[in-house]
Amino acid sequence: MTETHRIPVADGVSLHTTVAGAGSPIVLLHGFPQTHLMWRHVAAELAADHTVICPDLRGYGASDKPAETSPDTYAKRTMAADIVALARALGHDRFALVGHDRGALVAIRAAMDHPEVVTHLASLDVLPTLDMWDVLHGTSAAVAFHLYLMAQPPGLPERMIAASADEFFGYFLDLWTRDAAAIPPDVRAAYLAACRGAVPSIVADYRASAGIDVEHDRADREAGRRLVMPVTVMQQDWGSALGFDAAGLWRAWAPDLVHLPVTSGHFMAEEAPAEVTKAIRDLLTRLKV
Template identity: 65%
Template sequence: MGISIPGFETRSIGVADGVELNAAVGGEGPAIVLLHGFPETHLMWRHVAPTLAEHHTVVCPDLRGYGASSKPEAVAEDTYSKRTMAADIVGLADVFEFDRFALVGHDRGAHVAFRAGLDHPNRISHLGILDIVPTLDTWNVLHGVTAAVAFHLYLMAQPPGLPEQMIARSADAFFGHFLEVWSTSSRTIPAEVRAEYLRACRDAVASIVADYRATATVDIEHDQADLDAGNRLTMPVTVVQQDWGRQLGFDAAATWRPWTTDLQHFTTQAGHFMAEEAPEDITTLILSLVKR
């Protein structure tokens, strides 16, 4: 791969059941793990990770099914559940011998981080969430014509077969659509980075769809079970998101409060790809989070 995070080395790390995660690693100090979103790879952290690495060990993996990480066939319902993907991240931390670590996720990575915080509270010291609401709440707040903004959620929730075929036959147009409409400027994702994202997604259609399909099935079951049991995120949590509440007609901060015990919630004027558009702001918020 021709593009990399400056000052970081890239490694392939076995985490579980023959699954290897491709990860960029740099710095020294208390650990921070950064999880990318859709339709990206770990390269989305290229402007944030180097600054964090001045005082932290920073690990930026490609999620299972994305980038250069393993893409196991979705032979079971939970192959791409956020519970399984969160276990990958804890397995990654085990390899580095991180007893506790801060975890920050964007978009799909934020759903994985959220699940890791619920399933492994003894391992996650601080939790950062960029531009999502919890999986269960995502489906609850989408309604009427406003749900059109999330048409891809409904497409990839369909049974195996049709979504994969449709997307694979126009992969660059499909994934490129989101890179365009979710960016506020053509400078947010330069041409060479865009090309790398499209190449990575083109090679991962089935696993990306499986990840999204799990969000409409087993992930909901896991979230509902935790909500019913009164389980909450017990570590300091920082949520940064666009003003989805105004756009979709709900109180985003209030949506997060039942899931947390120590919440700081911020809205941003940046677009969805905030770590690439406003890296200084996101870096500052992450550094503030890990000091709480």
Template identity: 60%
Template sequence: MTDFNIEGFTYDRIVGADGVKLNVAQAGEGPPIVLLHGFPQTHLMWNAVAQELKRNYTVIALDLRGYGDSDKPEAVSPQTYSKRTMAADVVKIATQFGYDRFAIIGHDRGALVAVRAGLDYPEAITHIGILDVLPTKDTWEVLHGVEAKVAWHLYLMAQPKGLPEKMINAVADEFFASFLDAWDPTGATFSPELRDHYVRMSKGAVPSIVADYRASASIDLDMDREDHASGRRLAMPVAVISQDWGSQLGFNPTEIWGAWAPDFTYEAINAGHFMAEEDPARITGFARQLLTR
């Protein structure tokens, strides 16, 4: 990694679904795979994994709208940061590279975009890899009691526009750093420079990050509920890898994912939330195994 770019990748700003320009990195040859980051990070979380995957695949890694070096439009409606809009960004960018069909692997927020892309564009998405998240509908359903305090930030950023942004801006360094530290059990996953980079980029994106989370407590939840009720499912192979949150929060992840994806695998591992950086070899193997299905 050099100057907070992935070394050997070509960078460009590419127009997404509604004129928003996204920061996109691309390298490699072979079947295409799109990598989507989570919170509070950027596409740089895929650095080590992307370097390995580009040996056999065309790798496209991007900053989601509202994050990193991508545009951060004002949330003029719930649709601005809905996962449907973000999924449309991804599909449009892939087609501009010449790919009508491609795989997606997403972490956290990016995994929610991957799920929505699979539901909305089943003809375009060949495989979906999910790192350490549940679908939006199920996330809200499993959070209950004192154990749900692990997701306190979801409730904060679900509040009406105004107060959450003010509260976070008042202690932005501490707010974003707290997740990088609390969700990294080794304490050594990030270099000081990369940790500071993630905090700095997130501080510059408070309104859009809050809008992203607010969408997950409103429009994204409504879409998930509608799809689930109608029997709409992920038609492509799906692989999920996560921490063992089920034992803490009292849910069965295989039942949850089985209700969304007839063809899926699930694995719980001993790792922190930022597993693509904590154990890139494990996640690279996860990706390769998925892509051979």
């Protein structure tokens, strides 16, 4: 049975959350431009023997979208604290954490800031924020034009995106999907409607990744902090295409790393759910080194 909750996690912020199954808890965090709905296949499989928790992130979907009053509002540190508070409100002091895209950045920060809470970490198709900016350069950075657009000061990016929201967000749903059937029309419509109503908060999330999130990652690197739990990374082979060693970059952060190249498009939880589910299950069998 699936239950839907609206759970307060911070002053003025509640997260829309679905919970299914019973057993050891796993939190699944969605990416851009999606909602918790992206986990519909994977969550159904994992719920056979786990408590599966799927929130909409702060600023996305049906969760609250506070105004960006400071760089901290959508810092991944703040969004990670939301997830820890959410799990505790549901009675879980420790949990496994899986994130895709933007949700993976939140998951990485949660694992860095709360190593006593996150038992296992899976990241789907991102690099840690600091590395992401370091590898983008020259004409190859054109593939990430949206990162630069949404990094700009408040005003212009929000107006530009809101003026053609469906075309903007739909562009990424089309470009990053190898199997168009993996995102059927009703799901696509739900994603576009959710993004259409969340332009300022989505831009603020990305803006934080060009500012305060980089500062937090850099402080961790300078202090020698790393991810202490077992980590699995699933990633398209865009590292070789852009001229960097993705597994090597990840290994600097995660000594206990399994790095899995995948052949699906970016939305792998929808395009290759069986492969993603197996990787998560395999991760959960690993013990902390």
